[in-house]
Amino acid sequence: MFMDLDLLAETLAALKRAPFPPGTLHTFAIKANPVGRLLQILREAGLGAEVASLGELRQALCCGFAPGRVVFDSPIKTRAELAFALRAGVRLNLDNLEELERVARLVQDDPTLLDPPPPPAPPQPAVAAGAVAAAAADHPPTRLIGLRINPQVGEGSIAALSTAGRVSKFGIPLQECRAELLAAFRRHAWLNALHLHVGSQGVPLELTVEGVAAVAELAAEVEAEAAAATAATAAAAGHSPPARQRRVLALDIGGGLPVTYGTDDVAWLLGSTAADADPEATADPGVAAASGADASGTVSVFERYARLLQQRVPAIYPAGGSSNTGAGSCGGAASNSGLLLTPPQLVTEFGRCLVAKAAFAAGRVEYTKTCGGRRVVVSGLGGDLLLRAVYLPATWPVRVELCGRGGAPKLPAATAAPPPPCSSPTPSATATPSSTPAAEAGGQDGGGEGGAGGGCVAATDVVGPLCFQGDKLAEGAPLPAAAPGDWVVVPDVGAYTLSMYSRYNSRCSPPVWAYRRVGRAGRGEEEGRAGGAEGRAAGVEAEGGGGGSGGSGGRRLALPGDWAGQVRRGGAYEFVLLRRGENVEDVMAFWNRM
Structure with a gap:
């Protein structure tokens, strides 16, 4: 988060x-x-x-x-x-x-x-x-x-x-x-x-x-x-x-x-x-x-x-x-x-109105497949963190966005025309490299696994890691193709998400990072608010095991497109760890406390 x-x-x-x-x-x-x-x-x-x-x-x-x-x-x-x-x-x-x-x-x-x-x-x-x-x-x-x-x-x-x-x-x-x-x-x-x-x-x-x-x-x-x-x-x-x-x-x-x-x-x-x-x-x-x-x-x-x-x-x-x-x-x-x-x-x-809009969650895409004529994208984000969205989707729907591995959004800007629809739900084998700020700053969003070109739009289920069929963040949503290494991003999760975290399946709760702009390219300039679509992508990448909303081992920051754009323009972002993510030992301690 x-x-x-x-x-x-x-x-x-x-x-x-x-x-x-x-x-x-x-x-x-x-x-x-x-x-x-x-x-x-x-x-x-x-x-x-x-x-x-x-x-x-x-x-x-x-x-x-x-x-x-x-x-x-x-x-x-x-x-x-x-x-x-x-x-x-x-x-x-x-x-x-x-x-x-x-x-x-x-x-x-x-x-x-x-x-x-x-x-x-x-x-x-x-x-x-x-x-x-x-x-x-x-x-x-x-x-x-x-x-x-x-x-x-x-x-x-x-x-x-x-x-x-x-x-x-x-x-x-x-x-x-x-x-x-x-x-x-x-x-x-x-x-x-x-x-x-x-x-x-x-x-x-x-x-x-x-x-x-x-x-x-x-x-x-x-x-x-x-x-x-x-x-x-x-x-x-x-x-x-x-x-x-x-x-x-x-x-x-x-x-x-x-x-x-x-x-x-x-x-x-x-x-x-x-x-x-x-x-x-x-x-x-x-x-x-x-x-x-x-x-x-x-x-x-x-x-x-x-x-x-x-x-x-x-x-x-x-x-x-x-x-x-x-x-x-x-x-x-x-x-x-x-x-x-x-x-x-x-x-x-x-409570909600002060912090809900100020946070987003991101989970790595681990696998993709096609089932019944529909794409299925599997990531670490699901009903453990986004409990209300999964169990009461009609009341608490969430927005789901796909980003390439370097953070560039796969969908074009809201004012641009959407990508063409697919004649087949099969993801494209290759993608055209993106000219996003992330790619220019060294974040490779184009080509191969995790490519940000996105391919064509098709009905897609975005599903989470939990062991029940209802663990879905989106069902039949028109989304571009995804590949392992991409990111599933859910905005507006600053309130009643981590505080309602579920222990089902004994998964590790995520770390929470804070960020702010520093340097010359301040808020309100051409790149827009960092919390918007261009500023959202997976900020945390697990180096060993887990990933997404949990996992163990050391963690490193992966720059989203907007963050990289800020750096390219001479500014920077300051990151502060607000909460360490859990590891498996923490989860075991929870269940085995005597």
């Missing part, structure tokens, strides 16, 4: 430009990609971490995230895990009323669990000054313990990723349990936050925003009850109501921004200065709703989301929000309530 650090940086910049409320804590959902060195990069960029298990929590702390910038969500937390989280000082969102009572018993037995969190760790030299300042500002002075609410606003197009339907495994149902939720805040003074997550891929932004609005209304009710109680107590004592801190200190609105997987276009993600992306042509209806283009260009999905929040739930923004304390105001300060003016801190939990 390869991650484009330039695209990742541009994505984070687009997130930071979006008009979310001041002081918003953006966290990264570790479940999307738990690779430690990637998490360190995100931490240094100023993000917090959202975790959903003890393992993810330990990983976040191990990677240097301050406890006050770590959010622990999970539908199941044991007593030991809850106690660990409380002692660590991380933010904690409780999934249900029974879990709430479990925490109540824990803190009753050990009141020190509610002691103020430890102070932030001293800044590390590698951390940017801005990230240090953000960490200090976001370190809460008190424990932040919230309830996860199911706003019950409906589902998106993928039921398995929609968490705010009438029935859901996640959260406390708002419609049935409103009274119990208000009572919980009256009963437990340490309860001070609310959390929701409507869903992710397939969920329109408008639906997500409706979920935020519903929980903001609940927050307003909590504040109104607290204000009334404060006023009653003051009146009984013959005093005016004192100024008070708000009851809900943090509103965690989850993640859920969908991703366009069907194209290399990233204008919907980053924004653009020209209306060069059609938001209605996206692969997912949720993305179409989240994108917008006008005369000034395409608005990034982050800006679109923030604008919708500002319009629908203005009280989560300071001053510009609602000035009343009624429903929807999130407890926005009224002059007669004594409520401090600062809105609750907004927290987000983005």
Whole structure:
């Protein structure tokens, strides 16, 4: 796997430009990609971490995230895990009323669990000054313990990723349990936050925003009850109501921004200065709703989301929000309530949208054959790494590209005419050498085994290494001829691929490399973005055994065409190993652990 650090940086910049409320804590959902060195990069960029298990929590702390910038969500937390989280000082969102009572018993037995969190760790030299300042500002002075609410606003197009339907495994149902939720805040003074997550891929932004609005209304009710109680107590004592801190200190609105997987276009993600992306042509209806283009260009999905929040739930923004304390105001300060003016801190939990487009996977073609009038291309990429794509291809289709051994794409550019169709599915015996930058730089993409000439297009199955018939990345796809030594490349694998890796067949999980451009030929020049079709090819070649998505032995980089083109123009790429690939001994240790 390869991650484009330039695209990742541009994505984070687009997130930071979006008009979310001041002081918003953006966290990264570790479940999307738990690779430690990637998490360190995100931490240094100023993000917090959202975790959903003890393992993810330990990983976040191990990677240097301050406890006050770590959010622990999970539908199941044991007593030991809850106690660990409380002692660590991380933010904690409780999934249900029974879990709430479990925490109540824990803190009753050990009141020190509610002691103020430890102070932030001293800044590390590698951390940017801005990230240090953000960490200090976001370190809460008190424990932040919230309830996860199911706003019950409906589902998106993928039921398995929609968490705010009438029935859901996640959260406390708002419609049935409103009274119990208000009572919980009256009963437990340490309860001070609310959390929701409507869903992710397939969920329109408008639906997500409706979920935020519903929980903001609940927050307003909590504040109104607290204000009334404060006023009653003051009146009984013959005093005016004192100024008070708000009851809900943090509103965690989850993640859920969908991703366009069907194209290399990233204008919907980053924004653009020209209306060069059609938001209605996206692969997912949720993305179409989240994108917008006008005369000034395409608005990034982050800006679109923030604008919708500002319009629908203005009280989560300071001053510009609602000035009343009624429903929807999130407890926005009224002059007669004594409520401090600062809105609750907004927290987000983005994962997929931050990293999905920034990575591709590559596997060596080991064999090709013809069967039933169809080409079959066998590589090391399959259902172990691309689990959803193989087991649920209708819901999670992937793009499959073929590259020559030196990295040049076998298909011509999207604007060029495709190669001629084949009269026979048999691959051509020879191929014409390519004049690609890779070939000019010494990467032999032409001729013989692994030739990039590609030959004619024919229906092709691209299959993986696992021992079941359904291990396919493409079926009957119109692709040029391939040969052993070529590469199968799958874009957009930065999220929910390696984190969902399957142990079936005991294959080795792949290494993860990061790359960035350095030198004169920077991004945006004629060769285009490195993460696009020209920049994708097999970056890792196994020198001994395995190859593709696993294998053992030493590894060396094989330059893709775009990388070679960068070098030829006087620039270069910098490569960083983010994660070592497994070897067979690692796999044996997994199965034989005692």
